[in-house]
Amino acid sequence: MNPKSIQYVFLFLIQFSVLLSLHLVSGASYxxxxxxxxxxxxxxxxxxxxxxxxxxxxxxxxxxxxxxxxxxxxxxxxxxxxxxxxxxxxxxxxxxxxxxxxxxxxxxxxxxxxxxxxxxxxxxxxxxxxxxxxxxxxQVMVGYKGQKTDLKTRYTDLLNNINNIDCFYPKKSVILLYIIFESDLKSLMFTLIFYLMICSFRDLKGKQFFAGFIDVMNNVNGVGSKLIKVGGKYVEKSISILQTFFPEIYSRSAFSGISVEDTMYPLDLSDINPSEFGFRLCISILELSYTEFIRIKVRFLLLFLASRMLSPIEVLLGFDIFSYIYNTYNDLEEAFKSLLFNESMYVNILRRVLILHNLDLTGMNSRFPECHSIMDGLETKSRFYRETDYQIRSGSKKRDSRRTRELRSRYYYMADMP
Structure with a gap:
């Protein structure tokens, strides 16, 4: 039996053991x-x-x-x-x-x-x-026995719960990752981005996380190399950690000697409904307005959106939009207000998403009035009813054509996350 066949046998045994544990251990997927x-x-x-x-x-x-x-x-x-x-x-x-x-x-x-x-x-x-x-x-994590401090144990827990990580239920999935990694925010972010990318990648469309995970770790048809090209260091780090802890299963040789070109529009956004997506984005902003000062690190907005958006691709797109506006204002509160009320910024967002992702988001703000009516009844609404005649800083226009070409093939915040 050749090494590749042995690798697939190991993967099958893991899948079988996980499926068995889901029946024997109280705590099948919620x-x-x-x-x-x-x-x-x-x-x-x-x-x-x-x-x-x-x-x-x-x-x-x-x-x-x-x-x-x-x-x-x-x-x-x-x-x-x-x-x-x-x-x-x-x-x-x-x-x-x-x-x-x-x-x-x-x-x-x-x-x-x-x-x-x-x-x-x-x-x-x-x-x-x-x-x-x-x-x-x-109730959510199979085999939970208290907080773990050893990194390999946490990743073992991840594999033991891999069938509970659901591409079609990001809220459940991110909460499971919270439980597995607890206060280890660095590993949590690596794994969250790995999950979001697998579940949003066009080459893996329609697959559940486990199936996509197997394809990526075996680099089937170069999909693992492509994912690294798009997701950058965060995806590469997740794969590297798994290969280090479980070398008998995930061989580094699967990625050797393979290079891939930049891919235009690598993520699948075909199922996004602009108005529903926009409404969920607006409600998420309202929830964040309950903090006394919005001082959340921008990268943690991925975690926040993952528990509120309908799909992993909505999480990535919402974060991409937030990051773009934040880079204009360098202030989250101003960025949120601009998204809700600034027509000029809205037009810029539509143009950007169309160029970078080939997605027409026209109508994203069609349910904003409904969101605003909810805001009218909140004690926090005054934080957002300020000057709405925002001026886009000239710095946002300075990206050269080379950078634009790079953005088309790669989520820039994966490499340069604020």
Whole structure:
């Protein structure tokens, strides 16, 4: 048997073991439906001073909204979204109003994480959460046994959960990555971009993440080399880490001696609905407006959009648009306001997307009035109702033709992420 055949046998064995684990371990992929057998893992506790009936309602509420609940755990700290997750706007949109006391205590607990003497840590709601924390995370991650610090163990967990990473459900996928990598934001970003690129690549259209992952790691028809060419160092780093930790499975020889030319329009944007995409982008901006100061590192907007957009390609396109406007203003708040209200910037975005991605986004702002009407009822709306006669800085026009040609074949922020 030649080395290539041996490699495919190993890959088949991994796939088989993962599929087997999904049946033997409680925690098969969460698809948004109610899963009673998984909900039972989150328990009513006799040693917590909360009424049994009340705890039962908490168990039911958290179980039905497990992804949103886990989103609170990770994003409240990373993005400082304390105000958003306790707002009527968010609670009502996510049918979470009956869990308000739990969320209020939990947000205070997370906010005071560096102050172990704070009284909030003794709150019975917080005690209930801490005792159920592992069970809650098991709803999404197969085999979760607490936070891991060893990088190889984390990537092993990634492989063990690879069938749960879903190209058609980015929210579930990014939350799973949050659980696997926890505070290791560097590895989290590498893996997130790897996921987004595989699920958006034209040569892998229609494939689930696992199938695309196999093709990339074996460089089938040069698809791995092409992905590196487009995704740059972030994709290359992910592949390199996997090859280092699992050399018996992912051979470096698959990529040797292969070079690829720049590819025009390598990502598949054919399923994007401009008006729906624009509305989701606008709502995402409203959610970010709940931070006291929008000081999020631009690259982390990929994480934020991944839990809010409908598909991986929407995440990449939304981030591309945000990055372009940010490079004009060098200020996220001004960039967001410009996207919502500046007609000149809107026209520039349409032109840019058409040139770089061959996508006509006309109508992207058709649901902005609906988004603005939601904004009218928010206490944060004043942050966006300022001067709207923005002037595009001349610096944005200085990209030469060579740079433009490069952008057509490569997402520039993968190489030069702000």
């Amino acid at each position: 698809d948004g439906e109610e899963l009673p057998e998984k909900r039972s893992q989150i328990k009513v506790l006799s040693d917590v001073s909360l009424p049994v009936e009340y705890q039962a309602k908490m168990v039911d509420s958290v179980s039905k909204n497990i992804l949103e609940f886990l989103l609170i755990i990770y994003e409240s700290v990373l993005f400082q979204l304390w105000g958003l997750f306790s707002s009527n706007f968010w609670l009502e949109r996510h049918s979470f109003t009956d869990a308000r006391p739990l969320l209020k205590a939990l947000l205070s607990h997370l906010k005071e994480g560096r102050n172990p003497a704070h009284s909030i840590h003794r709150n019975p709601h917080v005690q209930w959460y801490n005792k159920n924390k592992e069970a809650i995370k098991k």
